[in-house]
Amino acid sequence: MTTTTPPSSGGRRRAPTRIERAAGRAAALQRPRVLLALLLLLALTCVMLLDGYLRAEVGGDQRVRTGASASDVPDDVLDGGPILTFRGGQATTVSVPDKTIALTFDDGPDPTWTPQVLEILEKYDVPGTFFLVGSMVSRYPDIVEDMVEQGNEVGVHTFTHIDLSYQSEARVTREIEQTQLALAGAAGITTTLFRAPYSSETDAIDNYSWPVYEKLGEDGYTSVFIDTDSDDWKRPGVSKIVDWATPEDDEGASVLFHDAGGERSQTIEALPKYIEKMKAKGYTFTTISGVMADQQAGQQPSGGPGAQASGIQGGGLQAAHHRATGTTLYEGRALIAAVAVAEWTVPALSVGLMVVGVAVMGRFGMMLILARRHHRKRNRRRFSWGPPVTGPVSVIVPAYNEKECIANTLQSLARSTHPIEIVVVDDGSTDGTAEIAESLGLPNVRVVRQANAGKPAALNNGVRNARYDIVVMMDGDTVFEPDTVRHLVQPFADPGVGAVAGNAKVGNRRTLIGAWQHIEYVMGFNLDRRMYDLLRCMPTIPGAIGAFRREAVLEVGGMSEDTLAEDTDITIALHRAGWRVVYQEHARAWTEAPGSLKQLWSQRYRWSYGTMQALWKHRGSLTDRGPSGRFGRVGMPLVVLFQIVTPVFAPLIDVFTVYSMVFVDFRAALLAWLGVLGVQLLCAAYAFRLDREKYRYLLMMPLQQLAYRQMMYLVLIHSCVTALTGGRLRWQKLKRTGEVGTPAGNG
Numbered sequence: 001m002t003t004t005t006p007p008s009s010g011g012r013r014r015a016p017t018r019i020e021r022a023a024g025r026a027a028a029l030q031r032p033r034v035l036l037a038l039l040l041l042l043a044l045t046c047v048m049l050l051d052g053y054l055r056a057e058v059g060g061d062q063r064v065r066t067g068a069s070a071s072d073v074p075d076d077v078l079d080g081g082p083i084l085t086f087r088g089g090q091a092t093t094v095s096v097p098d099k100t101i102a103l104t105f106d107d108g109p110d111p112t113w114t115p116q117v118l119e120i121l122e123k124y125d126v127p128g129t130f131f132l133v134g135s136m137v138s139r140y141p142d143i144v145e146d147m148v149e150q151g152n153e154v155g156v157h158t159f160t161h162i163d164l165s166y167q168s169e170a171r172v173t174r175e176i177e178q179t180q181l182a183l184a185g186a187a188g189i190t191t192t193l194f195r196a197p198y199s200s201e202t203d204a205i206d207n208y209s210w211p212v213y214e215k216l217g218e219d220g221y222t223s224v225f226i227d228t229d230s231d232d233w234k235r236p237g238v239s240k241i242v243d244w245a246t247p248e249d250d251e252g253a254s255v256l257f258h259d260a261g262g263e264r265s266q267t268i269e270a271l272p273k274y275i276e277k278m279k280a281k282g283y284t285f286t287t288i289s290g291v292m293a294d295q296q297a298g299q300q301p302s303g304g305p306g307a308q309a310s311g312i313q314g315g316g317l318q319a320a321h322h323r324a325t326g327t328t329l330y331e332g333r334a335l336i337a338a339v340a341v342a343e344w345t346v347p348a349l350s351v352g353l354m355v356v357g358v359a360v361m362g363r364f365g366m367m368l369i370l371a372r373r374h375h376r377k378r379n380r381r382r383f384s385w386g387p388p389v390t391g392p393v394s395v396i397v398p399a400y401n402e403k404e405c406i407a408n409t410l411q412s413l414a415r416s417t418h419p420i421e422i423v424v425v426d427d428g429s430t431d432g433t434a435e436i437a438e439s440l441g442l443p444n445v446r447v448v449r450q451a452n453a454g455k456p457a458a459l460n461n462g463v464r465n466a467r468y469d470i471v472v473m474m475d476g477d478t479v480f481e482p483d484t485v486r487h488l489v490q491p492f493a494d495p496g497v498g499a500v501a502g503n504a505k506v507g508n509r510r511t512l513i514g515a516w517q518h519i520e521y522v523m524g525f526n527l528d529r530r531m532y533d534l535l536r537c538m539p540t541i542p543g544a545i546g547a548f549r550r551e552a553v554l555e556v557g558g559m560s561e562d563t564l565a566e567d568t569d570i571t572i573a574l575h576r577a578g579w580r581v582v583y584q585e586h587a588r589a590w591t592e593a594p595g596s597l598k599q600l601w602s603q604r605y606r607w608s609y610g611t612m613q614a615l616w617k618h619r620g621s622l623t624d625r626g627p628s629g630r631f632g633r634v635g636m637p638l639v640v641l642f643q644i645v646t647p648v649f650a651p652l653i654d655v656f657t658v659y660s661m662v663f664v665d666f667r668a669a670l671l672a673w674l675g676v677l678g679v680q681l682l683c684a685a686y687a688f689r690l691d692r693e694k695y696r697y698l699l700m701m702p703l704q705q706l707a708y709r710q711m712m713y714l715v716l717i718h719s720c721v722t723a724l725t726g727g728r729l730r731w732q733k734l735k736r737t738g739e740v741g742t743p744a745g746n747g
Contacts, residue, residue, distance in 0.1 A: 045655065047338075047341060047342045047345050047346065050338060050339065050342045051342040051343070051345075051346045051659075053135070053160070053663075054135040054138060054139060054339060054342070069206060069207050070205060070206045070207060070210075071207060072207045072210050073205050073206065073207070073210045074091055076091075076093065077091050077093055077202055077205065078202055078203045078205065079202075079203070080092075080093025080094075080095070080202055081093040081094045081095030081096065081202070081227075082094075082095070082096065082102075082201070082202060082224060082225040082226055082227050082253075082254035083095075083096075083222060083223075083224055083225075083254070083288060083291060083292060084202065084213060084217070084222065084223040084224075084225065085217065085222050085223075085292075086214070086217025086218060089218070091214075091217065093202065094291060094292055094295050095252065096227065096252030096253055096254055096291050097252045097291070097294060097295075098250055098251055098252050099250055099252060099281075099282055099283050099284060100252040100253075100283065100284050100285075100286055100291070101247075101252070101253060101255055101278055101283050101284070101285050101286070102129060102252075102253070102254045102255065102285075102286055102287065102288055102290070102291050103121075103126065103127070103128045103129065103255055103257070103285055104128065104129045104130070104131060104195070104224065104226070104254055104255065104256055104257070104288070105117060105128055105129070105130045105131065105256075105257050105258060105259040106131050106157060106195065106197075106256060106257075106258050106259075106260075106261070107131075107133055107136075107157065107161065107258050107259065107260040107261035108130055108132055108133070108136060108143075108258075108259040108260035109130070109132060109136050109137065109140045109143040109144055109147070109259070109260060110136070110140075110259060110260030110261075110264070111140055111143065112264075113259050113260060113264040113267070113268065114130075114140075114143050114147070114259045114260060115143060115146075116268045117257075117259045117267075117268065117271065118143075118146060118147060118150060118152070120268070120271050120272055120275070121150070121152065122150055123272075124272070124275045124276075124279075126275055126285040127151055127152055127153065127285060127286065127287045127290070128152045128153070128287070129152070129153040129154070129155060129193070129224070129287045129288045129289075130147060130152060130153070130154050130155070130259065131154075131155040131156070131157035131193070131194075131195040131224070132144065132154055132155070132156070132157055132179070132183070133157050133158065133159065133160070133161050133179075133260075134156070134157075134158065134159030134160070134175070134178050134179030134180075134181075134182040134183075135159055135160055135161075135182075136260065137179065137182035137183060137186050138182040138185070138186070138335055138336055138339040139339055139343060141182075141185060141186030141187070141336050142186075144183065144186040144187050145186055145187045147187075148187040148189060148318075148321070149187075151318075152287070152318075153191075153193065153287040153288060153289055153318040153320055153321070154183065154187075154189075154191050154193070154318075154320075154321070155191055155193030155194055155195055155224060155288070155320065156176055156179045156180065156183075156191060156193065156194045156195070156221075157179070157194075157195055157196075157197060158175040158176070158179060158196070158197055159174070159175045159176075159178040159179045159182070160175065161197045162175065162197065163196070163197055163198050164196055164197075164209075164212045165196075165206075165208040165209045165212060166208065169215065172212060172215065172216075176194070176216070176219075176221075178335075180328070180332075181328065181331050181332040181335050182332065182335060182336070183324070183332070184324030184328050184329050184331070184332030184333075185329075185331075185332030185333045185334070185335050185336035185337075186332070186336060188323060188324050188329065189321045189322060189323060189324055190321070190322050190324050190328065191320050191321055191322070192220055192221055192222055192320045192322070193221070193222055193224055193288055193289075193320045194216055194221040194222065194223050194224065195223065195224045195225070196209065196212065196213075196223070199225060199226075200225065200226060200229065201225055201226060201227065202225045204225075222288070222292070222320070224254065224288055225254065226253075226254045226255065226256040227247065227251070227252075227253035227254045227255070228244070228245055228246070228247050228253040228254070228255045228256070229244065229245075229255075229256045230242075230244050230245035230255065230256060230257050230267075230270070230274075231244050232257055232258055232264070232266060232267040232270065233258050233261065233262060235263065235266050236266075237266065238266055238269045238270040238273065241266060241267065241270040241274070242270050242273050242274045242277060245257070245270075245274055246274075246277070246278070250281070250282075252291075254288070254291075257271065287318060287320075288320065289318050289319035289320045292319065293319060349655075349656075350656075352649055353649075353653065353656055355649075356646060356649045356650055356653065357653065359641060359642075359645075359646045360646060360650065360653075360676075361679070363642050363646065364679055364680070364683050366531055367527045367528065367530075367531050367683060368682075368683060368686060370530060370531040370534045370535070371527050371530040371531060371686070371687070371690065372686075373534060374530035374531070374533055374534050374583075375530065375585075375690050377534075378585065384493075385490050385491045385492075385493040385494050385497075386493030386494055387493055388490065388493070389470075389489045389490050389492050389493050390418075390419075391419070391468070391469075391470075392418075392419035392420060392421065392468050393418065393419075393420055393421075393468050393469075393470040393471065393472055393485065393489055393547070394420070394421050394422075394423055394462075394466035394467055394468045394470070394471045394472070394550075395413055395420050395421070395422050395423065395471075395472045395473075395474065395485065396423045396425065396459060396462030396463065396466065396471055396472065396473050396474070397409060397410070397413075397422060397423065397424045397425065397462075397474055397475075397476055398425045398427060398455050398458035398459055398462065398473075398475070398476060399424055399425065399426055399427065399429060399433050399434075399437070399458075399476035400426075400427040400428065400429055400433070400452065400455070400458075400476070401429045401430060401431045401433060402429070402431075402433050402476035402477060403429075403431040403432055403433050403436055404477075405476055405477040405478075405592065406424070406433050406436050406437055406476055407436055407437075407440060408479055409474070409476055409477065409478060409479060409480075410422065410424070410437060410440055410442055410445060411440070411442070412479040412480045412481070413442075413480055413485075414442045414443070415482045416480065416482060416484070416485045416486075417482050417483050417485075417486050418483075418485040418486040418489065420444065420472070420485055421444045421445075421446070421466075421467055421468065422442070422444055422445045422446070423446050423448060423462045423465050423466060424437045424445065424446065424447045424448065425448045425450065425458040425459070425461050425462045425465075426447060426448065426449045426450070427450060427452055427453060427454070427455070427457070427458040428449075428450065428451050428452025428453070433476070434447050434449055446465070448461060448462065448465055454561060455543075455559075455566065456558075456559035456560060456561045456566045457559075457561065459473055459558075459559045459566070460558040460559050463550060463553055463554070463558060463559075466550060468550070469549065469550050469551065470489055470492055470547060470548070470549060470550065471547070471548050471550050471553065472485060472488060472489070472545075472546070472547045472548075473543070473545075473546050473547070473548065474543075474544060474545055474546075474589065475543055475544045475591060477591060477592040478504075478544045478545065478589050478590065478591045478592075479507065479589065479590040479591075480545070480588075480589055480590075481588050481589075481590075483586075484502065484545070484587050484588055484589060485587075487502075487584055487586040487587040488500055488502050488545065488547045488584055488587035489547055490584070491582050491584060492547070492549065494580070496579070496580045497549075497579070497580045497581075497582055498548065498549050498552035498574045498577070498579025498580060498581060499541055499546060499547065499548045499549070499552065499570075499571065499574050499579065499581045499582075500541070500546065500547040500548075500581070500582055500583070500584050500587070501529055501538060501540070501541040501542060501545075501546055501571075501581065501582070501583045501584070502542065502544075502545030502546060502547070502584055502587035502588065502589055503526055503545070503583075503584070503585050503586070503587055503588045503589070503691070504521060504525065504526075504542045504544040504545055504588075504589050504591055505518075505521065505522075505588055505589065505590050505591065506518040506521050506590075506591065506593045507590035507591060507592055507593070508592055508593055508595060509593075509697070511595065512700065512703075513593075513594070513595065513596070513597065513600065513708075514593055514595070515697050515700050516700065516704045516708040517593040517594075517600075518593075518693075518697055519684060519697055519698070519700065519701055519704055520704075520708075521593075522684070522687050522688055522691050522693055523680075523683060523684040523687040523688075525542070526583075526585070526687065526690075526691060527683065527686075527687045527690075528642075529583040530583060530585070530690075532583070532635070532638070533581075533582050533583040535634060535635070535638070536580065536581075536630075536634075537575065537630075537631055537634045537635025537638060537639075538571060538575075538581040538582070538583065538635075539568055539571060539572065539611075539635060539639045539643070540565070540567055540568040540571050540611075541567050541570070541571045541581065542567060543566075543567045544589050544591040545587060545588075545589035545591075546567065548570075548574075549579070552574055552577070552579050553570070555577055556570060556573040556574060556576075556577050557573070558570075560573075562613070562617055563610050563613035563614045563617060564606050564609060564610030564613060565606075565607060565609075565610025565611050565613065565614050566610075568610065568611050568614040569610075569613075569614040569617065569618075572614060572615075572618045572621070572631065572635070573618070575621075575627060575628070575630075575631040575635065576618065576621055576624070576627060576628035576631055577627070577628075578626070578627040578628075579627075585690070585691070597711065600711070601711070601715055604712060604715045605715050605718060605719055608644075608715060608716050608719040609719040609722055609723065611639075611643060611644075612644065612719060612720075612723050613723075615636065615639060615640060615644075616723075618631075618632075618636070619636075620632075621636060622636060644716070644720075647712070647713065647716050648713075648716055648717060648720060650709075650713065653673075653676065654709075654710070657669050657670075657672065657673045660672075677701070677702060677705060680701070680705070681698060681701060684698055684701060685698060
């Protein structure tokens with residue numbers, strides 16, 4: 001055993017470089033970036049929830065009251081007029097005077113039908129009273145603004161069009177207040193009129209709905225019912241709508257039409273005919289406020305234009321309207337703005353979801369097809385890289401504080417069936433790693449000590465000290481099988497091969513988090529490498545197991561310290577230099593994966609951020625010619641699409657699944673999610689078959705999709721935020737346990 005100590009180290013740690021000092025300062029900014037990433041995801045979730053709340057009747061219609069009692073409702077209310085007030089705490093009803101129509105509309109606004117209704121009312125100079133659904137108001141505020149400016153009256157029809165009879169007092173209050181905020185944001189007003197969804201005449205009030213009207217009456221609301229229902233929602237035909245909406249014996253009436261809630265072409269055709277018919281009979285049209293004003297004045301409406309008979313107060317406001325001011329106005333505007341964002345964002349995300357879905361399924365398809373071709377090609381009996389490679393090779397083991405693992409690593413190499421020399425580069429360890437390596441007394445082991453300079457520097461130092469033309473690089477926590485090196489170096493029989501990626505395996509897979517990473521390694525990494533191998537654009541040789549021609553490493557300048565993913569960096573550099581990089585599935589290495597979520601986050605954050613750095617560094621390959629240009633045209637787009645863009649937007653699948661389960665169709669959404677999971681299970685099962693792994697780990701895959709994958713999304717989003725904000729990241733050492741021993745014990 002030979003021990004080499006560079007004279008310059010002097011046993012002291014070197015002063016940090018300018019880059020390292022900058023990285024250290026930037027590390028203090030990582031927590032805000034994590035928070036920013038989480039806030040972005042939270043904002044997206046809030047937008048989706050808001051949109052779903054606006055588009056669905058949350059809580060459903062629980063209106064099942066056949067034969068319900070009305071014993072608590074006063075008789076004079078049941079037999080009274082359609083306008084219910086609680087002035088002075090006493091329930092009072094108001095009837096519409098004879099020869100008078102209070103034309104009311106429910107369920108709007110609707111972007112198709114409401115503008116047509118308004119156009120008809122304006123043409124005939126007739127006012128209307130529109131009972132608006134708050135969610136629709138917030139989606140179409142311009143229509144409401146036009147409605148009010150035209151002189152029409154508006155009332156509250158709840159926010160989600162839900163039957164309030166069985167709801168809690170808090171829910172009732174929320175439905176009313178949210179609608180008032182929407183009106184404030186849309187038209188700058190609030191209103192004192194209310195009509196309950198699914199209500200009809202006053203004689204339909206029962207013991208379930210009466211407390212709601214009492215509560216709203218105490219709060220100053222006037223509840224409005226109907227005398228005559230056009231039943232236009234049944235679409236019975238124009239003539240029937242007109243007939244059903246006509247009061248008998250010249251009586252006055254609160255008449256119900258709908259300007260939303262379905263296909264309303266018959267309503268649009270019937271409304272002019274109805275207005276003309278009623279005017280011909282001598283009827284006057286007014287608003288609900290107009291009826292109440294005339295009742296208070298003790299006189300009949302004077303008739304004539306709608307503006308004269310609509311109860312308009314000074315300043316252009318209807319009697320039921322009040323100008324929104326202060327907090328209500330600003331909160332209302334904020335609600336309208338938030339809804340506008342949701343209205344734009346959700347369709348855009350839907351398009352993104354389609355693109356992501358196609359990309360994900362396309363990737364699965366490519367992996368299955370190309371992985372199968374790769375396996376069949378490389379495992380044919382007659383397949384050969386060329387004459388067997390039997391010459392000795394150098395194995396470089398960079399080590400920084402690896403006392404728990406270094407003995408297992410070196411002892412596994414000592415059992416190698418291929419002749420090797422082992423170069424342990426101790427990168428300024430403070431835990432006695434070098435001493436442990438020396439104390440093992442293994443043949444062909446050299447320990448090279450250097451001041452702490454990082455993994456790339458340690459690997460470059462190992463390359464300089466290597467005696468042979470082929471160098472194998474591995475991590476200090478990794479265990480090789482006896483035949484690993486022999487399998488790994490055989491592709492070098494092809495003079496065009498510059499590097500070989502081995503098959504990294506998770507050794508500590510008995511824990512839940514280890515099992516999740518095991519699935520990821522087999523399915524994601526190794527299946528990908530088979531695909532990239534055939535396409536000749538392998539993006540990364542894993543740091544745990546890779547082999548290189550020494551001349552190729554020196555040609556591209558060695559391991560670079562420019563990025564945190566030196567393995568990806570040098571792999572792309574080799575491609576650009578014209579060397580071929582291949583995958584050797586039979587060369588297996590057992591590595592210790594992070595054992596905690598915190599350590600896993602640190603590792604994957606470094607990986608993803610380092611990959612982005614490497615891609616940005618080699619962006620020139622996009623416009624290069626020759627081998628460099630080939631990687632830029634094929635490898636770069638695939639890596640960006642499959643390792644950055646698709647994973648960043650892949651959470652859309654989960655977000656839309658939850659969105660659909662809550663607001664659309666739970667069963668259909670669940671089946672769709674299970675379908676995607678089934679495709680992933682199929683790919684994973686095939687990958688396990690190729691690697692001859694035990695299928696029992698796939699039982700943990702559904703839970704992996706629910707928990708582990710979400711964390712990987714957040715890590716990637718965190719990395720993107722760091723990259724976009726110009727941050728830097730320092731190398732983060734993982735805590736080792738040394739539990740990865742011989743491969744036989746890893747099941």
